[in-house]
Amino acid sequence: SQKIEQNSEALNIQEGKTATLTCNYTNYSPAYLQWYRQDPGRGPVFLLLIRENEKEKRKERLKVTFDTTLKQSLFHITASQPADSATYLCALAPGGTYKYIFGTGTRLKVLA
Amino acid sequence: DAGVTQSPTHLIKTRGQHVTLRCSPISGHKSVSWYQQVLGQGPQFIFQYYEKEERGRGNFPDRFSARQFPNYSSELNVNALLLGDSALYLCASSAGDRHNEQFFGPGTRLTVL
Numbered sequence: 001s002q003k004i005e006q007n008s009e010a011l012n013i014q015e016g017k018t019a020t021l022t023c024n025y026t027n028y029s030p031a032y033l034q035w036y037r038q039d040p041g042r043g044p045v046f047l048l049l050i051r052e053n054e055k056e057k058r059k060e061r062l063k064v065t066f067d068t069t070l071k072q073s074l075f076h077i078t079a080s081q082p083a084d085s086a087t088y089l090c091a092l093a094p095g096g097t098y099k100y101i102f103g104t105g106t107r108l109k110v111l112a
Numbered sequence: 113d114a115g116v117t118q119s120p121t122h123l124i125k126t127r128g129q130h131v132t133l134r135c136s137p138i139s140g141h142k143s144v145s146w147y148q149q150v151l152g153q154g155p156q157f158i159f160q161y162y163e164k165e166e167r168g169r170g171n172f173p174d175r176f177s178a179r180q181f182p183n184y185s186s187e188l189n190v191n192a193l194l195l196g197d198s199a200l201y202l203c204a205s206s207a208g209d210r211h212n213e214q215f216f217g218p219g220t221r222l223t224v225l
Contacts, residue, residue, distance in 0.1 A: 032211050042218060042219070043116075044155065044214075045216070046213040049211060089154050091154075091155075098160050099168040102154030102156070
């Protein structure tokens with residue numbers, strides 16, 4: 001069956017360290033993969049999009065990698081801050097569709 | 113410039129009733145998608161509309177329907193409400209291509225008693 005998996009356990013890290021979140025998928029061939037941030041009670045906020053032919057994308061302290069062989073995307077936040085505490089969601093659009101499938105999200109807590 | 117707006121913010125209904133949720137996309141965006149999010153899960157795709165045409169449908173029963181108006185705003189209708197329909201309903205607008213980012217509204221919290 002088709003699945004997107006993110007660490008369901010919360011990730012706690014110390015301020016200033018790099019947070020690395022994982023998104024694994026099976027039985028999809030996504031053309032695009034997106035990462036979103038969601039705070040409690042609010043809608044997701046777009047962070048980064050990466051295409052299937054791109055290995056890496058960066059934006060300020062954020063970096064996303066996309067390995068279509070491993071069927072995995074990694075999301076990194078460098079020099080993390082308490083304000084980065086939130087749930088991070090990955091979403092992919094299977095090839096040929098406009099339907100974005102979301103993972104369950106990983107809750108990140110950055111400790112001061 | 114206003115972001116995506118949704119109404120109402122909160123709604124309480126009883127089983128068997130019908131509900132209509134509304135969404136106004138960002139000005140210039142022609143695509144609206146609807147998602148259902150239950151606590152602890154990621155958003156689940158319900159529909160996408162582009163230029164008033166349905167362009168994608170998720171695995172939801174026929175009790176769920178939607179439409180898009182000439183001004184690109186959209187309505188999501190749910191008939192014969194069940195307890196399991198209680199969730200946060202999110203609307204997202206985009207320019208319309210698959211590589212475009214989606215801008216989400218604040219959501220409508222639906223509680224079915």
